[in-house]
Amino acid sequence: MPLAISLDELLRYTGAERTRWRRWFESHPEAIDAPVQLGGRFPTVGKLIDHIFLVERRHLQRLAGVPLAEATGLTGSNAPPLFDYGSSVRRELEALAGELDPDVAEELRTLHVRDRDWFVTTRKLLFHILLHDIRHWAQIALAVRLAGFDPPGDHDLFFSSALR
Numbered sequence: 001m002p003l004a005i006s007l008d009e010l011l012r013y014t015g016a017e018r019t020r021w022r023r024w025f026e027s028h029p030e031a032i033d034a035p036v037q038l039g040g041r042f043p044t045v046g047k048l049i050d051h052i053f054l055v056e057r058r059h060l061q062r063l064a065g066v067p068l069a070e071a072t073g074l075t076g077s078n079a080p081p082l083f084d085y086g087s088s089v090r091r092e093l094e095a096l097a098g099e100l101d102p103d104v105a106e107e108l109r110t111l112h113v114r115d116r117d118w119f120v121t122t123r124k125l126l127f128h129i130l131l132h133d134i135r136h137w138a139q140i141a142l143a144v145r146l147a148g149f150d151p152p153g154d155h156d157l158f159f160s161s162a163l164r
């Protein structure tokens with residue numbers, strides 16, 4: 001029997017997770033500077049959150065065929081503007097998904113990413129955006145734990161009301 005999870009369900013799940021994290025960072029603003037990858041691309045939790053939101057924007061720009069943003073323009077050290085940016089990008093994703101014709105979603109497109117052409121459907125890229133989000137929030141949960149904070153709540157899909 002084939003089982004499936006819908007884009008809408010993953011959008012609800014990841015949206016609820018972002019809301020949970022936003023509220024948590026409002027109560028723990030110092031955690032935004034928790035280390036993630038010292039000396040690496042994402043040295044702090046805030047820089048990793050910035051990356052999550054920028055990648056989402058860039059993939060939406062790829063789908064729209066417009067020039068790609070190089071940066072969010074944020075420092076990654078202040079949670080409220082970072083989450084405001086992420087919310088605006090997420091609204092764009094939800095609008096695109098809501099208007100997307102299912103046949104168009106299955107058409108192959110060529111996207112240039114990391115100096116290489118990739119052949120993907122819009123459907124695959126949208127699911128990738130959400131899985132990219134989920135994967136990095138798990139890294140953030142570990143980073144804040146290692147920095148001595150208790151991350152917010154139960155993050156597993158099991159505990160989510162996004163699916164039955």
